[in-house]
Amino acid sequence: MVERRPLLNLATHLLLALGLACLLLPLWLAFVAATQDVAGANAVPMRWLPGPYFLDNIAAAWTRADLGARFTTSLIVAVGVMAGKVLLAMLAAFAIVFFDWRAKAVVFWLVFVTLMLPLEVRIVPTYAVAANALRPFQAILDVTGLTGLVETLSGVRIALEWRMLNSYTGLILPLVATATGTFLYRQFFMTIPEELVEAARMDGAGPLRFLRDVLLPLSRTNMAALATIMFVYAWNQYLWPLLVTTEPQRSTVMVELSRLVPRGDGLPEWNIVMAAALTVMLPPLAVVVLMQRWFVRGLVATEK
Amino acid sequence: MSNTRRALFRSTWLPWALVLPQLLIIFVFFYWPTGEALYWAFTLEQPWGGGNAWVGWQNFVSVFSSAGYWHSVRISILYAVATTVLAIGVALLLALFVDREVKGSRGYRLAAIWPYAIAAPAIGIVFRFVFDPRSGVFAFLNQASPGMWDPTLNGNHAMTMLVLAGAWQLVSYNFVFLLAGLQSVPRALVEASAMDGAGPLRRMWDLQVPLLAPTLFFLAIINMTDSFTHSFALVDVMTSGGPARSTDLMVYKIYSDGFKGLDYSGAAAQSIVLMLLVVGMTFLQFRFVERKLHYK
Numbered sequence: 001m002v003e004r005r006p007l008l009n010l011a012t013h014l015l016l017a018l019g020l021a022c023l024l025l026p027l028w029l030a031f032v033a034a035t036q037d038v039a040g041a042n043a044v045p046m047r048w049l050p051g052p053y054f055l056d057n058i059a060a061a062w063t064r065a066d067l068g069a070r071f072t073t074s075l076i077v078a079v080g081v082m083a084g085k086v087l088l089a090m091l092a093a094f095a096i097v098f099f100d101w102r103a104k105a106v107v108f109w110l111v112f113v114t115l116m117l118p119l120e121v122r123i124v125p126t127y128a129v130a131a132n133a134l135r136p137f138q139a140i141l142d143v144t145g146l147t148g149l150v151e152t153l154s155g156v157r158i159a160l161e162w163r164m165l166n167s168y169t170g171l172i173l174p175l176v177a178t179a180t181g182t183f184l185y186r187q188f189f190m191t192i193p194e195e196l197v198e199a200a201r202m203d204g205a206g207p208l209r210f211l212r213d214v215l216l217p218l219s220r221t222n223m224a225a226l227a228t229i230m231f232v233y234a235w236n237q238y239l240w241p242l243l244v245t246t247e248p249q250r251s252t253v254m255v256e257l258s259r260l261v262p263r264g265d266g267l268p269e270w271n272i273v274m275a276a277a278l279t280v281m282l283p284p285l286a287v288v289v290l291m292q293r294w295f296v297r298g299l300v301a302t303e304k
Numbered sequence: 305m306s307n308t309r310r311a312l313f314r315s316t317w318l319p320w321a322l323v324l325p326q327l328l329i330i331f332v333f334f335y336w337p338t339g340e341a342l343y344w345a346f347t348l349e350q351p352w353g354g355g356n357a358w359v360g361w362q363n364f365v366s367v368f369s370s371a372g373y374w375h376s377v378r379i380s381i382l383y384a385v386a387t388t389v390l391a392i393g394v395a396l397l398l399a400l401f402v403d404r405e406v407k408g409s410r411g412y413r414l415a416a417i418w419p420y421a422i423a424a425p426a427i428g429i430v431f432r433f434v435f436d437p438r439s440g441v442f443a444f445l446n447q448a449s450p451g452m453w454d455p456t457l458n459g460n461h462a463m464t465m466l467v468l469a470g471a472w473q474l475v476s477y478n479f480v481f482l483l484a485g486l487q488s489v490p491r492a493l494v495e496a497s498a499m500d501g502a503g504p505l506r507r508m509w510d511l512q513v514p515l516l517a518p519t520l521f522f523l524a525i526i527n528m529t530d531s532f533t534h535s536f537a538l539v540d541v542m543t544s545g546g547p548a549r550s551t552d553l554m555v556y557k558i559y560s561d562g563f564k565g566l567d568y569s570g571a572a573a574q575s576i577v578l579m580l581l582v583v584g585m586t587f588l589q590f591r592f593v594e595r596k597l598h599y600k
Contacts, residue, residue, distance in 0.1 A: 003498055003504075005504070008404075008504055009404075009406045012401050012404050012406050013406060013408075015397070015401055016398065016401050016402065016409075016412045017412075019394070019397065019398050019401075020398070020412060020415045020416060023394075023415075023416070023419065023472070023475060024415065024418070024419075026427070026430050026431060026434050026472070027422075027430065029430075029433070029434050029441070030430040030433065030434070033433060041439065042438065042439040043439070044438070044439065044443040044444055044447055045443070045444045046439070046440065046441050046443065046444075088325050088326045088329070089326070091322045091323070091325065091326070092322065092323045092325075092326040092327075094322055095318075095319035095320075095322035095323045096319075096323070098312060098313055099312055099313050099314070099315065099318070099319040099322075100312035100313070100314050101314075101315075101316075101319045101320075103320075104319075107323055107327070110327065110330070110335075111323075111326065111327075111330065114330050114334045115586075116582065116583050116586045117334075117338065117579055117582060117583070118533045118534070118582070120533040120534065120536055120555050121533055121555070121558075121575055121578045121579050121582060122334075122337045122338050122341055122575060122579070123558065123559065123562070123575070124341065124344075124558065124562040124563070124568060124571045124572060124575060125336075125337035125338070125340035125341045125344065125572070125575075126333060126337040127563075128337070128340065129332060129333060129336060129337050129340075133332060135336075136331065136332055136336040173329060173332075173333060174333040176329055177329045177330045177332075177333035177334045178330075178334070179330075182326065197312070197313075201313075206313075207313040207315065207318060208318075210313075232420075232421055235423070236422075236423035236424065236426075238423065238424060238425045238536070238537040238540075238541075239536045239537060239540075239559070242540075243563070254423055254425045254426070254537075255425075257425055257426060257429060258425050258429070258540065258541050260429070261429060261432065261541060268436075268438075268439065270433050270436070270439055273429060273433065274429075274430065274433060277426045277429050277430055280423070280426050281421070281422050281423065281426045284421040284422070284423070285418065285421040285422065287421065288417065288418065288420065288421035289414070289418070289421075292414060292417065295417070296417070296480055296484075299420075299477065299480050300480065300481065300484055
């Protein structure tokens, strides 16, 4: 603070409290609705104070949306994306920063370009790939005439197929296919003094040893930051799981939640829908609140 | 890549082995689909099988000559600009005052970050309830006079609701960057202008906000890009593009034309347009932001 101004401080408090109250108001109203019975949730004017039915609604939402199984799926996907990103990004950045090889610049740009186009804008063909992950390789074989060649020689027609719909690999892999993490690591690796590499080499450590014993311990902070960001990102995905899981019993919590939207006539059960919405919000919220420091760091670092 | 002076490891195969998993994944799930979108955009699937026939720009011509598409472009731009302005405005206000570091500003800061953790479908469903014409906050208006507030029938109401939800989602992200930007403004500058007699509001407007310009520009681009690409979940959960296509944003239209209408070529052509838009904005960001951000 630069100067003492009690009045202005009071105004600051008022403004911040008011601003944040507005921001968090929808969540409060959702919570209040989740504590009412059906009539209470639909009451006009709207209720502003909680009622006694919170646990009943949570229990109803849990069984109706089969949230136990959906939570397991979402958790596996979120952890899978998180682990995949943290690991693959680290290996790739290590190769890009610490090796002297010719293709380095090309590989760097190949990875870099993926930052530009989010999954949403190439959704239709990505879906086609998920329906058969080996489709690109099949097409390459077909176009180069290798399929025909092999067929005439051996009589066997090559038909590569790996269906990823309704599978964990299908849910996870396309979400891993961006460069966010690679950049975070690259920026960090560039700050590591080269004396460290020289010292390691002098001590007879090879690259993998250097990665394991020097870089890995040094990048703990970055790993935590990236992991928090990726967990939240993966848990909150909607469009991709919606497309890839055609069977309802394979879907994630977010897709299941959207199925609860009241449609048709009759008194909508907003109390149960809001209870489900709050339950589904909880894991990423817990991650952000508990790991706030890493989270803010990751947020700022990935967007460079 | 100007790190040639670095001490580096040498190996012919190891770096390839290290980048191979990542390259393989981005080839299959990034480069191939992007290429395929291009291929589909210039071809048309033949009825009764027989593969795709080359049709040149025809898919683009039919997309661009459809009134529905231009409507979608217009409302997407409206949506993007409105959410961006609202989200940056609110975040800037919060950040400027949290930066005054009154007692308890840590608590305010934490609360302002919360919304980032909340998924689009979840907040979409909450906003849908809050603005529901029969049970939401404005339900009493409809009791007084039916139809005063009804996002299920009135397109403007639906768009307002969508913009509010979209902006709500972006506020936290902007707040984090603006606060970081404010805290990197040298304290000496702020103190010097205070000694020259500039009051707190004057300092905010004439010193802190101008110094934040690069951050604001960066956030504007990021928010616009995000509004163009990540609005799908909100639209799908809150309005499904309705009423009467009044919230049929570009990314939602690609989905509904492609997966509901099974018009892959049309959807691919629209995807290409959206890709160009996003890539263009990313270039803008690199060109202007990278250069100016170094005032620290």
